[in-house]
Amino acid sequence: MEAINMQTLSPSLSDRQWAAAAHAAALFAALLTSWVAGVAGAVAALAVWMLVRDKSAFAAEHAKEAVNFNLSMFIYAALAVVLVVFTLGIGLILAIPLWIVLALVWIVCTLVAAFKAYDGQAYRYPVTIRLFK
Template sequence: MSENPFDPSQASAPPPPPPPSQDHPSGIVAEQRQWAMFAHLSAILGAVLTSGIGGWGTFLGPLIIWLLKKDTMPFVDDQAKEALNYNITVAIVFFALWVLVFITLGIGFLIAIPAWIVIGIAWLVFTIIAAIKSNDGVAYRYPFTMRLVK
């Protein structure tokens, strides 16, 4: 009896697909890239859940992730510190604008409100860019950031 290549009962199953590759062009494993992304995005979550941009919630998430992962994941250590420093810097600027408002007995609102809007939009944009870059395995550096946590 000859084999019929068109008979489905006689056909052999195709080989299984190869497992997905764990290699990434950056050389950083997926778990580290995801935790680094979470460090940046946790600032947005903190702003939503607490007092908004410039409040304590924006740097609480990056701080927790940094403390948990700094010894085991070098890329997360770097990116969580970067997110932490950036959010502390933004909080300091927001606080300084509040001081300006109080010192000038409210007249400083003319400067503070537009500044808060511009800084808030820039904060959101830079945080999203940082999350995307870190998920790609790129060590992102925020502009205008004081490096307080080393």
């Protein structure tokens, strides 16, 4: 199955709002639950995807992208935890800066994605593992 080229779509205001909501919901859910690593964000974006998957290809693609990005951030943060455990704490030297970078990338990219979605533009998150196609 070929991915939809979001740039050829001309989304309505409602489609753009749903697409932006997928990114914003992920941001708010993760921040409100202190799950900065991405699980709550992925769940929130998945909920938006379930609501719009049959109604708006544009919003559905943005929601899938948000799910994938938030799951990717969770995986990267979890790998840093594994590093710390297996090095008996010495890995904190690498893990703490990694967590800070991940948090900053996550916040900035999520905000950029929400604004791009609201403007009707396609956005692909960097460093994303595309698990949910």
